[in-house]
Amino acid sequence: MTARLNMSRLVLGLQIWAADVREGFVEIMRHGLAVFGLAVVLVSVTFWARPNLQASASELLLGWLEIRQTDTVETPVVNNAATRATTKNLKNLTPDQLAVTRWLSRKYRVSAEPLGAMVAEAWSLGERSQLAPHLILAIMAVESRFNPFASGSQGAVGLMQIEVKAHAEALGQFGGQLSAFDPLTNVRVGVRHLQGLIEQTETLEEALWLYGSSSGQASESQYVERVLAEQQLLDKVTERQSTAALAAKGLRAQL
Template sequence: MRGRALTASSKFSRLWFSLTTCVGDVREGFVEITRHTLALLGLVVVAVTLTFFARPGLQASASEALMGWLEMRQADTLDIPEVSNAASRSTATAVKNLPKDQLAVTYWLSRKYRVSPEPMGALVSEAWAVGERSQIAPTLILAVMAIESKFNPFASGSQGGMGLMQIEPQAQSETLKPFGGRLAAFDPLTNLRVGSRLLQELLQKSDTVEEALQGYAMASGQLNDNQYIDRVLTEQKQLERLTRGLTTASIATRSGPHPL
C-alpha cells in the first residue's frame, strides 16, 4: 500500500516538473521572440527613416497620403446638421405673426427692394426690438439700412463698409469681437445691432438727427453727405406714414406673403 502511494507521488512530481519546465520554455521563447521582433521593428524604422532622408520626394508623398487619410477621417466624424437646426439659424420669420405696423413696413420694403418677406420681416422685427432698447426710431434704423445697402447683407462699399448698415470692421473691431470678429459684419442681425449702436452713439453726441446722419455717412464712406441725409430722411418719412396708416390700408392688413 505504501509502495503504491510513493509511486503515485513520484508520478505527480514528474508531471509537475514537466508542466513547470514547459511553462518556463514557453515564457523564454516568448521573451526571445518579442526581443527579436522589437529588434526587427527597429531596423525597419531605421531603414524607412534613411529612405525618407535619401528621397525627399517620397517623404512628401507619404506626408500627403497621411494628411489625406486624416482629413477623410475628420470628414467622416462631422455631424450633418438637421434641416430643423438649419431653419432655426436662418434670418427669417413668419410674417403673419408680425404686428400690423411691422407687417406694413415689411411688405413695402420687400416689394421696393425685391427681398423676400420672410427675411425682411426678421430685419424689421429686429429693428423694432433694437429701437426700443436704444430709444432710436426703428424706421430710422431701417431707412439707414435701405440707403446703405438696399438690404443686401453681403454689400461691400468702396471705403471698406460691409453688410446691411455698411459698418467698417476695422473701426468696429472691439464691438464685433463678442459676435465672432470681422466676418460677423456679414451676419445680418449682428450688422444691424452694431450699426444701430454706432447710430445711437452719434445721436447722443449730436444736436440733430441730420448731424448724426452726417457722422454716420462719414463712418460708412458716403461721398455726398447732404444727398445721403436727404435720402435717409425721405425713406424714414415713408416708413413713418406706413406705420401710422396714412397709406393704402390694405397693405397693413394682409396676412399672406406676396410674390416678388
C-alpha cells in the first residue's frame, strides 16, 4: 500500500515537473520572439531614417552573395577563347582605328563594335610582329570579308582562314580546335602563320602567295594583288584621317 502511494506521488511529481518545463520553454520562446520582433522594428526604423545605412547594408549583402556565387562556380580557364569579349567600345579606339573601323563597317556591312575589336587587335599584333595593321586587316577582308564563321573549300575557317589541323598545337593554347572560330584566336594564329611564311621567303608577295595557297585561294587570280590593293585603300583612310585632324587643329588654333 505504501509503495503504491509513493509511486503515485512520484508520477504526479514528474507530471508537474514536465508541465513546469513546458511552460518555461513556451515563456522563453515568447519573450525571445518578442525581442527579435522588437529588434527587427528598430532596425527597420533606423534604415528608414538613415538611407545611407540602407545602401551600405545592400552593398554588403550583394558582396556576400557574389562571394558565395564565386565559390560555387568553377573558375574559367584564362586562355579559353569563350572567356574573352569580341567587341570593342568605339570610344576606346584611336582616331586612326576608328576611321578604319567605320570605313570597313560600311564596305563589308559588319557591325562596328565587333569589327572595332578586330581593328584594335590588328594594331596590337602589328606592333608585336612588325607587320602593318592594314596588311593584317586586308588579309581578313580578302579571306573572309570579316565573317568569323567563314569556311573555305579546303577546310580553312574563320577570319584569316586558317587550317584547323595544321594549327592544332597553336589552337590548343586557346582552348582547342573549336577556338579557331573565335575571332581573336583566329587572327592571332593567322598572324603567327604569316610571320613564319615571311621568314621562309624573300619577299612579302611570295609569303602572301603561300598564305593564300594554304587557305585555298592560290588558285584565284590576283590574290596577292587584291590583298595589297586593300592595304593601300586602308592606308588612304588613315591618311585622310590625319589630314582632317591636322586641318581641325589648325582651325582651332586660328580661333
